[in-house]
Amino acid sequence: MVRRTRVEMEATRALLLATARRVFAESGYADASMDELTAQAGLTRGALYHHFGDKKGLLAAVVEQIDAETDARLQAISNAASDPWLGFQQRCRAYLDMALEPEIQRIVLRDARAVLGGASLDSQRHCVDSMQRLIEDLVRQGVIAEVDAQALASLIYGSLAEAAFWIAEGADADVRLRKCAAALELMLRGLTQR
Numbered sequence: 001m002v003r004r005t006r007v008e009m010e011a012t013r014a015l016l017l018a019t020a021r022r023v024f025a026e027s028g029y030a031d032a033s034m035d036e037l038t039a040q041a042g043l044t045r046g047a048l049y050h051h052f053g054d055k056k057g058l059l060a061a062v063v064e065q066i067d068a069e070t071d072a073r074l075q076a077i078s079n080a081a082s083d084p085w086l087g088f089q090q091r092c093r094a095y096l097d098m099a100l101e102p103e104i105q106r107i108v109l110r111d112a113r114a115v116l117g118g119a120s121l122d123s124q125r126h127c128v129d130s131m132q133r134l135i136e137d138l139v140r141q142g143v144i145a146e147v148d149a150q151a152l153a154s155l156i157y158g159s160l161a162e163a164a165f166w167i168a169e170g171a172d173a174d175v176r177l178r179k180c181a182a183a184l185e186l187m188l189r190g191l192t193q194r
Contacts, residue, residue: 013051015041017065020058025103029059029111056115063112070098070108071127078134085143088134089188092160096180099164100173109168128157144191152191159187 004012019041023032034055038045052058074091081087098104132153138144144152163180170176 009051012043012047016043016048016051016058017061021062021065021103021107024059024062024107024111028106029055029115059107059112059115063108063116066104066108067127070095070104071130073098074127075130084134084138084141085192088138089185091131091134092156092184092188093181095160096163096167096177096184099167100177105168105173109165113165128153131157156187160184 016038020032020037023037023040032055034045034048037055037058038048041047048055048058052061074094077091077094078084078087081090099109128150132149135144135147135149135152135156139146139149163184167173167176167180
């Protein structure tokens with residue numbers, strides 16, 4: 001048996017993730033066969049089993065990767081804003097806008113929820129954590145009334161996640177997004193002390 005180096009193992013894992021991400025986005029989880037997926041990657045089922053356990057484990061890893069990228073995009077929005085409160089509002093709106101992106105819509109908002117259930121929300125914990133840090137800063141600056149930042153982050157994130165699911169599942173996603181954006185603006189306005 002040939003031993004693989006760490007670099008080769010990481011490359012194999014990255015190739016499986018990239019291939020699965022493309023296949024899941026194009027075909028959906030249910031229609032993506034493991035044989036087709038591994039063939040497209042030029043690898044064996046054994047490689048998939050070794051790195052992810054099974055197809056469900058591969059989906060969880062893809063969702064985790066997309067969630068980390070989403071959080072980085074949202075953090076960049078917060079960081080680029082001239083005003084912390086404006087950045088927070090833009091970040092929340094951007095999260096809703098992402099519900100229209102085909103890859104996020106198909107993999108994260110449809111397949112992950114159906115296949116992984118509540119486990120898919122565990123990977124989104126870093127979104128709540130970064131939102132909590134932003135809320136703590138806004139409370140310290142007196143922008144938001146004194147509140148438990150973790151509780152508020154959980155409430156806001158939960159609302160955003162549910163709204164994103166609702167947007168993604170409808171044929172009228174653009175209309176749903178506009179409705180959610182208006183409701184979000186109203187909800188966030190109620191938090192400020194300005």
